[in-house]
Amino acid sequence: MLQVSVIRRRPQFSLxxxxxxxxxxxxxxxxxxxxxxxTLVNLIAGLLAPDSGMIRLGSDTLTDTEAGLSxxxxxxxxxxxxxxxxxxxxxxxxxxLRYGLKRARQAPRIIGFEEVxxxxxxxxxxxxxxxxxxxxxxQRVALGRxxxxxxxLLLLDEPLASVDLPRREEVLPYLEALRDRLAIPMVYVxxxxxxxxxxxxxxxxxxxxxxxxxxxxxxxxLRPELQAIVGPDMVGAVLxxxxxxxxxxxxxxxxxxxxxxxxxxxxxAPLGARVRLQVLARDVILALxxxxxxxxxxxxxxxxxxxTSDEFGALVTMDVGGxxxxxxxxxxxxxxLQLKPGDAAWTLxxxxxxxxxxxxxxxxxxxxGDPAR
Amino acid sequence: MNGLLGPPELEALRxxxxxxxxxVLFSLPxxxxxxxxxxxxxxxxxxxxxxxxxxxxxxxxxxxxxxxLLLFGxxxxxxGWLHAHFGIQLAFTxxxxxxxxxxxxxxxxxxxxxLSVENIDRGLEDAAxxxxxxxxxxxxxxxxxxxxxxxxxxxxxxFAAGLGEFGAVITFAAxxxxxxxxxxxxxxxxxxxxxxxxxxxxxALLSFALGLLGVLAAELLxxxxxxxxxxx
Numbered sequence: 001m002l003q004v005s006v007i008r009r010r011p012q013f014s015l016x017x018x019x020x021x022x023x024x025x026x027x028x029x030x031x032x033x034x035x036x037x038x039t040l041v042n043l044i045a046g047l048l049a050p051d052s053g054m055i056r057l058g059s060d061t062l063t064d065t066e067a068g069l070s071x072x073x074x075x076x077x078x079x080x081x082x083x084x085x086x087x088x089x090x091x092x093x094x095x096x097l098r099y100g101l102k103r104a105r106q107a108p109r110i111i112g113f114e115e116v117x118x119x120x121x122x123x124x125x126x127x128x129x130x131x132x133x134x135x136x137x138x139q140r141v142a143l144g145r146x147x148x149x150x151x152x153l154l155l156l157d158e159p160l161a162s163v164d165l166p167r168r169e170e171v172l173p174y175l176e177a178l179r180d181r182l183a184i185p186m187v188y189v190x191x192x193x194x195x196x197x198x199x200x201x202x203x204x205x206x207x208x209x210x211x212x213x214x215x216x217x218x219x220x221x222l223r224p225e226l227q228a229i230v231g232p233d234m235v236g237a238v239l240x241x242x243x244x245x246x247x248x249x250x251x252x253x254x255x256x257x258x259x260x261x262x263x264x265x266x267x268x269a270p271l272g273a274r275v276r277l278q279v280l281a282r283d284v285i286l287a288l289x290x291x292x293x294x295x296x297x298x299x300x301x302x303x304x305x306x307x308t309s310d311e312f313g314a315l316v317t318m319d320v321g322g323x324x325x326x327x328x329x330x331x332x333x334x335x336x337l338q339l340k341p342g343d344a345a346w347t348l349x350x351x352x353x354x355x356x357x358x359x360x361x362x363x364x365x366x367x368x369g370d371p372a373r
Numbered sequence: 374m375n376g377l378l379g380p381p382e383l384e385a386l387r388x389x390x391x392x393x394x395x396x397v398l399f400s401l402p403x404x405x406x407x408x409x410x411x412x413x414x415x416x417x418x419x420x421x422x423x424x425x426x427x428x429x430x431x432x433x434x435x436x437x438x439x440x441x442l443l444l445f446g447x448x449x450x451x452x453g454w455l456h457a458h459f460g461i462q463l464a465f466t467x468x469x470x471x472x473x474x475x476x477x478x479x480x481x482x483x484x485x486x487x488l489s490v491e492n493i494d495r496g497l498e499d500a501a502x503x504x505x506x507x508x509x510x511x512x513x514x515x516x517x518x519x520x521x522x523x524x525x526x527x528x529x530x531x532f533a534a535g536l537g538e539f540g541a542v543i544t545f546a547a548x549x550x551x552x553x554x555x556x557x558x559x560x561x562x563x564x565x566x567x568x569x570x571x572x573x574x575x576x577a578l579l580s581f582a583l584g585l586l587g588v589l590a591a592e593l594l595x596x597x598x599x600x601x602x603x604x605x
Contacts (some may be wrong), residue, residue, distance in 0.1 A: 032533075047502065073499075088497060088515060090601070090602035149505055
């Protein structure tokens with residue numbers, strides 16, 4: 001459990017944030033630029049001090065202004081991967097990696113040098129200098145350096161912000177591997193919702209220095225506060241399920257989600273593997289009667305639980321066998337179907353339009369697919 | 374002219390090198406400290422320290438030499454104490470010439486080093502902190518190596534300038550052949566002598582060559598070291 005309750009007031013920016021998130025897990029701090037994400041992370045790291053408040057990791061108190069307690073940053077054992085990497089330019093990659101390791105001799109050993117090098121694919125980079133690395137490589141080395149300091153918590157402040165979009169795939173699979181194989185709690189700062197969907201288990205939504213909402217990713221994906229930030233195109237329920245049937249010939253996989261079964265396009269996830277998928281609201285069709293003769297692979301009976309309206313149309317929340325799915329329909333469609341909470345309706349969406357990804361957290365379950373691909 | 378450098382030139386050159394070397398060795402640690410404090414520490418009286426460090430730059434060197442004489446002379450407060458307790462005499466000695474040179478070149482050195490401190494990304498020190506490095510550890514493992522180009526530039530520049538310090542040296546350490554008669558003092562003496570024209574010219578050329586060499590060496594060294602610390 002990571003508990004944070006802090007106040008820090010400055011003329012330009014004030015932060016007043018509280019959250020409590022399960023750890024281990026990946027806690028995403030999500031919000032627009034200037035919402036206070038980096039300030040919050042710096043407070044957790046101990047690089048900034050709050051005017052008042054407390055920060056607690058498990059049973060350890062890191063900051064408690066009432067008790068006059070503040071563990072210095074260098075004694076917190078909290079790893080930090082900065083937006084810009086911040087590798088030491090006068091040291092080789094190997095020496096950068098060993099910097100924290102050398103200073104963590106007293107700490108319980110989580111991971112060793114060879115293991116980090118193998119996990120992050122750094123073999124070829126060890127003799128290089130930071131200026132000889134690409135943006136993605138810099139962040140992988142920074143990640144390795146932070147891990148080797150044997151942290152109890154890993155802070156990642158938009159680690160992909162300075163990495164070109166296509167190059168982000170050089171880093172993201174490693175972050176997934178980290179989540180699924182090591183039990184180090186992580187705080188992941190981002191304003192890219194795709195990254196959050198891929199990585200996070202818990203979401204803290206920040207706006208103007210305050211926590212707007214917090215909860216598991218599944219819960220939060222249904223919240224209107226989140227929809228306002230991610231925009232109409234990215235709105236959609238995030239569901240976690242496990243593989244019940246693999247159809248290798250057709251490249252589809254059946255997933256048990258709640259009490260129902262969904263069919264999605266997904267290759268490489270073995271039977272029993274846990275998978276996360278996002279069903280975008282704009283890809284979901286609602287029908288009052290069962291429909292025949294359609295190519296749509298998923299047609300599930302459900303109940304309307306909520307209907308909201310905004311400038312982009314109506315957003316209908318459906319309870320489909322215990323799982324919640326969002327559907328975006330036009331105002332005209334809503335008027336024609338006359339949907340209101342409690343009504344029964346069929347929820348249809350295509351197997352190819354859902355994004356499924358291996359998501360094997362908490363560890364112990366089988367890793368699905370090869371995270372490094 | 375048989376041989377470019379005769380005994381008087383060699384003697385002056387040797388003394389100049391000895392004085393400049395000692396002055397750099399003496400002032401470097403202090404200059405690193407002063408530069409770091411000026412660049413990083415938010416002290417209430419920092420402007421005063423800043424002014425004090427830069428004072429020798431604007432004062433007449435003769436005045437600096439005179440103040441040193443008052444302080445470190447045989448009857449000066451510090452001079453008397455040093456002589457009584459350690460048997461050290463500074464006024465009218467080679468060591469004294471080095472002290473006078475150090476005081477004059479100090480601002481030059483501090484400026485070069487301070488610039489390099491201000492160029493260091495403080496985020497690197499924060500990163501070191503999160504990796505478990507305490508204050509002294511951070512300074513030695515991150516800040517100091519990254520300051521190195523500035524430290525070297527400052528040292529070489531102060532050395533080159535130190536070869537030619539005149540006013541403070543002649544006031545505090547006098548013009549004693551073989552002890553404090555460095556290149557500029559020898560040049561001045563030669564100019565005063567009716568038959569010293571040729572010697573004066575050779576000493577002037579020698580000073581010129583040394584200065585040029587010093588400035589070039591500083592540039593070259595800084596480039597090498599910048600590369601060494603990964604700033605191509």
